[in-house]
Structures are given as structure tokens and as C-alpha cells.
Amino acid sequence: MAQQQASLITDEMRAAVGRESEPVTFEVDKTACRMFARAVGYTDPIFYDEQYARAKGYRSVVAPPAFLGHPVITPGQPNPLAAAYFRFDTGLKRVLNGGTDIEYFDDVCAGDVLTATSQLVDIQEREGRLGPMLITITEFTYRNREGKVVAKARGTGIAY
Amino acid sequence: MAEQPYFEDVGEGQEAPALTQRCDSQRLVMWAAGSGDFYQIHYDKDFAQATGLPDRIVHGALKHALLGRMLHEWVGEGGRVRRVACQYRGMDLVDKDVICKGVITRKYREDGQNLVELDVWTEDPQGQKTTPGTAVVALPSRGG
Numbered sequence: 496m497a498q499q500q501a502s503l504i505t506d507e508m509r510a511a512v513g514r515e516s517e518p519v520t521f522e523v524d525k526t527a528c529r530m531f532a533r534a535v536g537y538t539d540p541i542f543y544d545e546q547y548a549r550a551k552g553y554r555s556v557v558a559p560p561a562f563l564g565h566p567v568i569t570p571g572q573p574n575p576l577a578a579a580y581f582r583f584d585t586g587l588k589r590v591l592n593g594g595t596d597i598e599y600f601d602d603v604c605a606g607d608v609l610t611a612t613s614q615l616v617d618i619q620e621r622e623g624r625l626g627p628m629l630i631t632i633t634e635f636t637y638r639n640r641e642g643k644v645v646a647k648a649r650g651t652g653i654a655y
Numbered sequence: 656m657a658e659q660p661y662f663e664d665v666g667e668g669q670e671a672p673a674l675t676q677r678c679d680s681q682r683l684v685m686w687a688a689g690s691g692d693f694y695q696i697h698y699d700k701d702f703a704q705a706t707g708l709p710d711r712i713v714h715g716a717l718k719h720a721l722l723g724r725m726l727h728e729w730v731g732e733g734g735r736v737r738r739v740a741c742q743y744r745g746m747d748l749v750d751k752d753v754i755c756k757g758v759i760t761r762k763y764r765e766d767g768q769n770l771v772e773l774d775v776w777t778e779d780p781q782g783q784k785t786t787p788g789t790a791v792v793a794l795p796s797r798g799g
């Protein structure tokens with residue numbers, strides 16, 4: 496850039512990149528799987544009927560794509576999975592969800608106990624149509640009780 | 656349920672059956688509850704308009720999940736959705752159809768799986784792609 500502008504990205508932000516959060520463990524809830532499936536409009540009984548899902552070889556009701564379980568939220572306390580979210584004061588007022596990328600390495604079913612960790616993997620700044628923008632990528636890794644990675648989710652946040 | 660697609664029978668350029676979902680306020684409220692995203696721009700018209708939006712907008716993550724549903728319904732019992740990635744480029748307003756589409760770009764075998772890569776996206780009723788992305792699914796083989 497020809498004109499020297501103060502970077503929005505501070506040393507503190509840079510230092511946060513790659514730092515893994517504390518693990519959060521939670522159970523994939525059967526009712527939550529069904530509610531999620533209904534919200535997306537699924538009709539496949541594997542997402543609703545436990546007997547049917549078992550007959551199809553699953554452990555229980557299946558967690559639909561994009562559903563990886565909700566962490567248990569305690570009112571008044573921050574979402575434990577949000578530890579890696581970008582929380583620095585940048586002076587930028589608006590935030591957009593830029594994108595989602597989820598990879599699945601195994602089935603996820605109700606009753607599974609997953610452990611999630613998260614980390615900020617990238618921060619970039621760009622000059623957008625509406626001024627400076629900060630683009631952050633946060634990655635969540637979900638492991639089952641055996642320690643196998645069952646899914647990875649990446650979210651893009653845009654602050655402007 | 657549609658017929659089970661097999662790895663041998665699909666090829667580059669082939670489309671996955673499109674999925675159309677009307678995203679009315681009831682759908683957005685269901686998604687808010689199902690996903691835990693209670694940001695009011697998605698279900699409170701006054702709130703949405705106070706932030707400068709013309710009306711309530713469809714959650715990006717719902718469009719991502721709908722792309723997953725399109726793929727799940729296509730790959731059938733014998734298949735699996737392995738990856739869904741998309742970018743939220745355009746807004747979709749409440750009370751309109753979100754049309755999910757996909758076209759095969761590549762097929763390959765890896766780690767004993769028959770994988771198919773696709774370009775996927777959602778369109779608004781005017782045919783504008785608002786959520787472009789890519790996906791990977793595993794399909795069963797006729798050889799078993």
C-alpha cells in the first residue's frame with residue numbers, strides 16, 4: 496500500500512493465532528438432533544427414530560450434517576466453545592458470518608460424547624467497499640471418546 | 656426416497672437433484688431454536704430494519720445446512736456427506752425460496768472411499784447465487 500496506515504492487527508491479535516483453547520466436552524443430545532433436523536426440513540427417519548436408525552446400523556439417532564452438538568450454556572457465563580472467537584476491540588462495529596466449512600470423518604450420533612477445541616487460525620485485513628475489514632478464521636476440532644477426530648469446522652468472521 | 660446413486664454411475668458435469676426450501680419466518684424461528692443462533696435480525700422485523708436491513712434475512716448457517724440436506728438426500732443410505740463448505744456472499748430475505756444446487760467436478764478414490772467433489776451453491780428466485788461453495792460426498796460402489 497502506498498499510504499502508510501496503522502494496521503488493525505495488533506501484536507496481541509497475532510499472538511492469539513494458533514493458540515488452542517481449553518477443551519470443552521459435551522454430549523450430543525437426542526432431542527437437539529431431532530430439533531435441528533426438523534429446522535433444516537429433513538424427513539429421513541434416521542434423524543428422528545432411534546429404532547430405525549439402529550436398524551440402519553447407527554448407534555442412535557443421527558446428528559444431521561452441520562449439527563455437532565451444542566455446548567451446555569450456563570446463563571451469565573460465556574459460551575465455553577467461543578473462547579477462540581475473535582474478541583479483540585478493533586473499533587469495527589459490525590460483524591458478518593463470512594462462511595462455513597465442515598469436514599466429517601465419522602458419523603456423529605446422539606449420546607456421543609465429543610470434546611471440542613478451537614483456535615484462531617488466521618487474521619487478515621483488507622480494504623473493503625465500506626472501509627477496513629478484518630477477516631478471521633476460527634477452527635473447531637471435535638474428537639470422540641477414543642480421541643479420534645470426527646469433524647473439523649472452520650468459520651469465517653468479517654468485522655467492518 | 657430417490658434411487659441410490661453409485662460411484663460408477665456418476666460423472667463430471669452431472670447435477671445433484673436440486674432442493675428448494677421456502678424460508679419463511681417460521682423456518683427461521685425453527686432454525687434459531689435448532690441452532691442456538693438467536694440474533695434478532697433473523698426473526699424480528701423491527702430489529703432487522705433498525706440495523707438498516709430491508710427485512711429479516713435467512714441465517715447463513717441455515718443455507719449451509721440446507722446444502723448438507725440436499726447432499727444427504729441425494730447420496731442416500733449408502734452414501735455419506737464428507738464436507739460442505741460455503742461462503743455467504745449475498746443476503747436472502749425472509750419469505751422466499753432458497754434453491755440448493757450442485758454439480759460434480761471430480762471423482763476419485765482415497766483411503767478406500769469413493770469420493771465425489773461438487774460445486775454447490777444456493778440461488779435466490781432470480782437465479783442469483785448467494786452462497787457458493789464446494790462439497791465432498793462418499794458414494795457406494797456397485798462392486799460393494
